[in-house]
Amino acid sequence: xxxxxxxxxxxxxxxxxxxxxxxxxxxxxxxxxxxxxxxxxxxxxxxxxxxxxxxxxxxxxxxxxxxxxxxxxxxxxxxxxxxxxxxxxxxxxxxxxxxxxxxxxxxxxxxxxxxxxxxxxxxxxxxxxxxxxxxxxxxxxxxxxxxxxxxxxxxxxxxxxxxxxxxxxxxxxxxxxxxxxxxxxxxxxxxxxxxxxxxxxxxxxxxxxxxxxxxxxxxxxxxxxxxxxxxxxxxxxxxxxxxxxxxxxxxxxxxxxxxxxxxxxxxxxxxxxxxxxxxxxxxxxxxxxxxxxxxxxxxxxxxxxxx
Amino acid sequence: xxxxxxxxxxxxxxxxxxxxxxxxxxxxxxxxxxxxxxxxxxxxxxxxxxxxxxxxxxxxxxxxxxxxxxxxxxxxxxxxxxxxxxxxxxxxxxxxxxxxxxxxxxxxxxxxxxxxxxxxxxxxxxxxxxxxxxxxxxxxx
Numbered sequence: 001x002x003x004x005x006x007x008x009x010x011x012x013x014x015x016x017x018x019x020x021x022x023x024x025x026x027x028x029x030x031x032x033x034x035x036x037x038x039x040x041x042x043x044x045x046x047x048x049x050x051x052x053x054x055x056x057x058x059x060x061x062x063x064x065x066x067x068x069x070x071x072x073x074x075x076x077x078x079x080x081x082x083x084x085x086x087x088x089x090x091x092x093x094x095x096x097x098x099x100x101x102x103x104x105x106x107x108x109x110x111x112x113x114x115x116x117x118x119x120x121x122x123x124x125x126x127x128x129x130x131x132x133x134x135x136x137x138x139x140x141x142x143x144x145x146x147x148x149x150x151x152x153x154x155x156x157x158x159x160x161x162x163x164x165x166x167x168x169x170x171x172x173x174x175x176x177x178x179x180x181x182x183x184x185x186x187x188x189x190x191x192x193x194x195x196x197x198x199x200x201x202x203x204x205x206x207x208x209x210x211x212x213x214x215x216x217x218x219x220x221x222x223x224x225x226x227x228x229x230x231x232x233x234x235x236x237x238x239x240x241x242x243x244x245x246x247x248x249x250x251x252x253x254x255x256x257x258x259x260x261x262x263x264x265x266x267x268x269x270x271x272x273x274x275x276x277x278x279x280x281x282x283x284x285x286x287x288x289x290x291x292x293x294x295x296x297x298x299x300x301x302x303x304x305x306x307x
Numbered sequence: 308x309x310x311x312x313x314x315x316x317x318x319x320x321x322x323x324x325x326x327x328x329x330x331x332x333x334x335x336x337x338x339x340x341x342x343x344x345x346x347x348x349x350x351x352x353x354x355x356x357x358x359x360x361x362x363x364x365x366x367x368x369x370x371x372x373x374x375x376x377x378x379x380x381x382x383x384x385x386x387x388x389x390x391x392x393x394x395x396x397x398x399x400x401x402x403x404x405x406x407x408x409x410x411x412x413x414x415x416x417x418x419x420x421x422x423x424x425x426x427x428x429x430x431x432x433x434x435x436x437x438x439x440x441x442x443x444x445x446x447x448x
Contacts, residue, residue: 106439109441110423110441124416
């Protein structure tokens, strides 16, 4: 039995197979409508996340399975003080697979140690968010046709943005990927990503604070939201939340075949006037997220591809 | 000259970095044992200038050398039987340590689930870096 806790749990080859399956699902959706008949996914969301939870639920429903779960800690037995390990033992009796989001880092790992069903990390604090990474990889591969030989700009909250950390970890495994890390000083990439991931793998990267200057170089621009819930100090949040706003003027600086991704939800870091630009790919990204989660559920449940 | 009697059976922890002996005393749980323990601080050492030494009397099979390896893998462990050194153990940085250090990341699951063991793994031997198994936060010695 396998879990997905970290984007690196899957090798490059396994990710390639998973994305191939997701792509086949995208083009032949009706063929997959019953491959998970009778299977259940438990979505254990200890903190609110409409998008990710609905994506998992949509994915399982598309496969013919059903869903159960909770959408906040207050509506779960965690409110009564139940531990993650006890909760997962209980859930293992009810469902075939589970997706867990938790505000505390490492909670899905704790669950996996006591689970008899596959555990998918659906985001743990500022730590990892592997299915967002798979979504990002699928989006990039579908739009650019490759996961190598590109310049990726990551913009906004690079300190607490777990999607950014996970994406960097995943992309450094592909050849000739260069990063422009665009953030204010306070929200720079953590030292362990800079040293242990980028420098340790001899990856070319530049840390800059100007989005305008970076735009012409990019093949992918990955925007992020400055997340209020990651700050202990409200004043810091207010000071930093509007540090980058992508608008039409900035888009004019970009290549014609550059694409803008965002893990969503956005607040105001991407102006709505950008939404109609064909290079704005963040809503397509949401759709890819469902396909890749369908592929992941099938893979972890060891469900065969339909003939 | 300070005289401390020799051991007929026990363990001598030698080449402890000067000033670290009390940390080791508590980390090894020696305060909870009833055997005789001698702590020698700031002993002269040709190799180290000054060093600490701990002498522990009696058979101590349960002594957690993993902890010792984490604290200072340069310590020499001498096993004494019948008044003689019968074995000299050298220590290595342990790959994994359990309940020796605590994760300080307020966002780590261990910050709210008190019963979880605090497990760290060695992520970089050259820099002797340990990371929390759960949140991967680096632990600074």
